[in-house]
Amino acid sequence: MHQSMQPEGCPCSSSSHNNSTIEDKDRLNSSLCDGDGRKCGVPESVSRGYYSRALSNKEIARYSRQLILPELGVKGQQRLRQSSVLLVGAGGLGCPAAIYLAAAGIGCIGIVDYDEVELSNLHRQILHTEARIGWVKSTSIAEAIHSLNSTTVCNAYHLALNSDNARQLVEKYDIILDCSDNVATRYLLNDCCVLCSKPLVSGSALRWEGQLTVYGWKGGPCYRCLYPIPPPPETVTNCSDGGVLGVVPGIIGSFQALEAIKMAAGINTSFSQRLMLFDGLDGSMRFIKLRGRQDSCNVCGRNPAIMQLLDYEQFCGTSATDKERCLHLLNKDERISAKEYKAMLERKEDHMLLDVRLQVEMDICQLPNSYNIPIGDLKKESRMKELQKVLLDGNSNALFVVCHRGNDSQKAVRHLQQQFKNDDIEIKDIIGGLHAWSKHVDPSFPIY
Ligand SMILES: Nc1ncnc2c1ncn2[C@@H]1O[C@H](COP(=O)(O)OP(=O)(O)OP(=O)(O)O)[C@@H](O)[C@H]1O
Numbered sequence: 090m091h092q093s094m095q096p097e098g099c100p101c102s103s104s105s106h107n108n109s110t111i112e113d114k115d116r117l118n119s120s121l122c123d124g125d126g127r128k129c130g131v132p133e134s135v136s137r138g139y140y141s142r143a144l145s146n147k148e149i150a151r152y153s154r155q156l157i158l159p160e161l162g163v164k165g166q167q168r169l170r171q172s173s174v175l176l177v178g179a180g181g182l183g184c185p186a187a188i189y190l191a192a193a194g195i196g197c198i199g200i201v202d203y204d205e206v207e208l209s210n211l212h213r214q215i216l217h218t219e220a221r222i223g224w225v226k227s228t229s230i231a232e233a234i235h236s237l238n239s240t241t242v243c244n245a246y247h248l249a250l251n252s253d254n255a256r257q258l259v260e261k262y263d264i265i266l267d268c269s270d271n272v273a274t275r276y277l278l279n280d281c282c283v284l285c286s287k288p289l290v291s292g293s294a295l296r297w298e299g300q301l302t303v304y305g306w307k308g309g310p311c312y313r314c315l316y317p318i319p320p321p322p323e324t325v326t327n328c329s330d331g332g333v334l335g336v337v338p339g340i341i342g343s344f345q346a347l348e349a350i351k352m353a354a355g356i357n358t359s360f361s362q363r364l365m366l367f368d369g370l371d372g373s374m375r376f377i378k379l380r381g382r383q384d385s386c387n388v389c390g391r392n393p394a395i396m397q398l399l400d401y402e403q404f405c406g407t408s409a410t411d412k413e414r415c416l417h418l419l420n421k422d423e424r425i426s427a428k429e430y431k432a433m434l435e436r437k438e439d440h441m442l443l444d445v446r447l448q449v450e451m452d453i454c455q456l457p458n459s460y461n462i463p464i465g466d467l468k469k470e471s472r473m474k475e476l477q478k479v480l481l482d483g484n485s486n487a488l489f490v491v492c493h494r495g496n497d498s499q500k501a502v503r504h505l506q507q508q509f510k511n512d513d514i515e516i517k518d519i520i521g522g523l524h525a526w527s528k529h530v531d532p533s534f535p536i537y
């Protein structure tokens with residue numbers, strides 16, 4: 090189920106470890122592990138035996154620049170060595186977070202990701218390389234960690250974190266980092282961390298903006314305390330739709346590592362009950378005080394309704410059936426495939442092609458003779474009049490709508506059908522949008 094660069098190891102897999110905090114590490118470890126860590130299957134490098142040993146000369150040399158920070162010191166460095174951190178997501182946030190954790194001397198790092206490295210990842214997922222395109226992402230990060238710091242034990246889990254496997258993994262680690270990119274995983278990780286009493290360092294990044302906070306730290310709120318109900322799926326934008334500048338997750342992921350390092354070293358985190366909002370475009374950073382833990386919270390409140398993990402795709406309305414429903418907004422006879430559209434072009438059939446993407450996407454690529462009105466503008470009366478005029482001038486009564494992947498085009502068709510209900514115009518969209526065009530009709534057409 091998972092792949093490891095080295096034999097799997099973490100400070101302790103005993104269930105009595107669940108309520109551990111970094112502060113009471115000394116006491117916990119003395120009760121859980123024997124001197125060389127064999128009792129709980131822990132490699133010597135992250136066992137208590139190693140913790141209680143002095144730093145080696147090599148370690149002193151390696152970590153010297155941070156060792157002399159009075160807040161960290163030798164004790165803090167030893168704590169880092171015997172700490173374990175689990176990262177969920179080996180993407181834009183996970184890459185910088187993982188490498189700084191390893192560089193700082195965290196003893197054991199686990200990385201969960203189900204995905205493989207693609208070319209479009211490389212602008213921000215900076216531990217993956219051209220040579221590793223097609224590799225399992227978690228293995229790629231483990232490889233990078235191993236090259237940087239061979240003393241860090243790294244466990245690569247090539248799997249999708251879900252309700253069946255989350256608890257078993259989260260229980261094994263001291264601190265959890267949410268470096269994922271979807272709401273279902275956020276709720277899953279949150280609930281799991283509350284149930285296992287683990288702090289959760291949460292980051293997110295989109296376009297030029299990023300956010301950071303720490304949940305479940307010393308009585309602070311959890312994600313559900315702040316967001317009891319998931320947002321409607323159609324209001325959530327991801328990086329493949331909204332875009333992201335690579336440095337932004339770089340900054341937020343680095344902050345996630347910083348907070349994890351502080352907690353692991355026995356220094357307090359600065360982001361419990363506090364949210365950082367970073368805007369890379371105007372160079373601003375704002376800090377918002379968050380409300381505290383809510384008694385009414387369904388998972389960390391006084392009478393929690395959630396005692397075990399749920400079906401989070403269903404809870405968030407992002408399950409396969411929900412997605413199906415979204416994908417089938419239009420009926421079959423209101424859509425044509427990319428191949429059918431190509432055949433129509435070859436027959437030189439009279440029609441108009443409306444592309445509803447943003448201008449910035451039009452600049453990347455477009456089909457010949459496409460007319461652009463971004464989907465957000467379709468509600469504007471002036472743009473509707475303009476479209477009507479173009480249709481009239483072109484004397485065409487067939488309107489085809491295209492977008493990036495075939496989702497917005499369906500919404501646009503529904504809207505246009507209402508607008509032109511009194512006109513005799515056939516309105517259809519192209520299934521799968523320009524992605525499908527590139528895949529099924531013209532492989533030389535760029536995919537983004
Ligand atoms: N439940 C989950 N289990 C394991 N990995 C997850 C889970 N949810 C999200 N991820 C991983 O989190 C990472 C998020 O990173 P990011 O958004 O930068 O990458 P991406 O999904 O590759 O982006 P893109 O949308 O551009 O392809 C992804 O690699 C994704 O596979």
Ligand SMILES: [Zn+2]
Pocket residue numbers: 310311312313314315382383386387388389390
């Ligand atoms: Zn809560």
